[in-house]
Amino acid sequence: MIKFKLEADKFITDDYWQLIKYNYEQIRHAELKASLIVSLYSIFFTIAYTFDILDDENIYYFEFTDPLFVLKIIPIVPAIIFTILSFASCVNCFLPRLSISVKPSPLYFGDIKHNWAKFSDYSKELIGVMDDDVEYKVHLSQMAFVTGSIADQKFKHVSSGIRYLTRSVISFLIFFIIIYI
Numbered sequence: 001m002i003k004f005k006l007e008a009d010k011f012i013t014d015d016y017w018q019l020i021k022y023n024y025e026q027i028r029h030a031e032l033k034a035s036l037i038v039s040l041y042s043i044f045f046t047i048a049y050t051f052d053i054l055d056d057e058n059i060y061y062f063e064f065t066d067p068l069f070v071l072k073i074i075p076i077v078p079a080i081i082f083t084i085l086s087f088a089s090c091v092n093c094f095l096p097r098l099s100i101s102v103k104p105s106p107l108y109f110g111d112i113k114h115n116w117a118k119f120s121d122y123s124k125e126l127i128g129v130m131d132d133d134v135e136y137k138v139h140l141s142q143m144a145f146v147t148g149s150i151a152d153q154k155f156k157h158v159s160s161g162i163r164y165l166t167r168s169v170i171s172f173l174i175f176f177i178i179i180y181i
Contacts, residue, residue: 020144023147026154027147030093031093031158034154040165041087041165076175078167079175080168082165083168087161093158102145106139107129108143108146
């Protein structure tokens with residue numbers, strides 16, 4: 001019976017670690033999506049710059065006296081704004097700002113150096129947490145909460161980055177259609 005209880009407790013803490021791992025995977029997926037958006041913009045700007053250099057016919061030349069000048073320029077303004085917003089959302093995905101107050105945990109690498117100057121103090125705290133099942137689960141719950149909150153923030157930023165990317169692509173397409181008409 002005692003062996004079964006120990007196995008059950010290990011299984012429960014494995015569930016915590018699986019949840020934390022799942023949250024970290026979601027964080028990685030959000031960052032990958034943000035990286036892809038930034039890469040798409042890089043490719044787009046490289047192609048646009050290359051076409052501008054190779055443009056012997058001056059397709060992009062605008063005369064300010066042309067009565068259609070304003071109609072040709074208006075679609076580029078939202079495209080630029082959406083591009084900036086999309087890029088900013090992707091940067092925010094990499095640098096989420098959280099205002100979560102949690103107690104320092106010897107299980108979290110970011111807390112170790114700031115809260116335990118000596119190894120002996122850290123070791124004592126870690127052993128105390130690991131030996132107390134309730135306290136250990138509290139620290140694991142805290143880690144799951146924090147990583148889940150970070151994943152949520154990152155997905156919100158990358159989702160808005162994708163929305164703004166779509167809007168900027170549509171705005172650029174409208175701009176190019178107007179230029180070539």
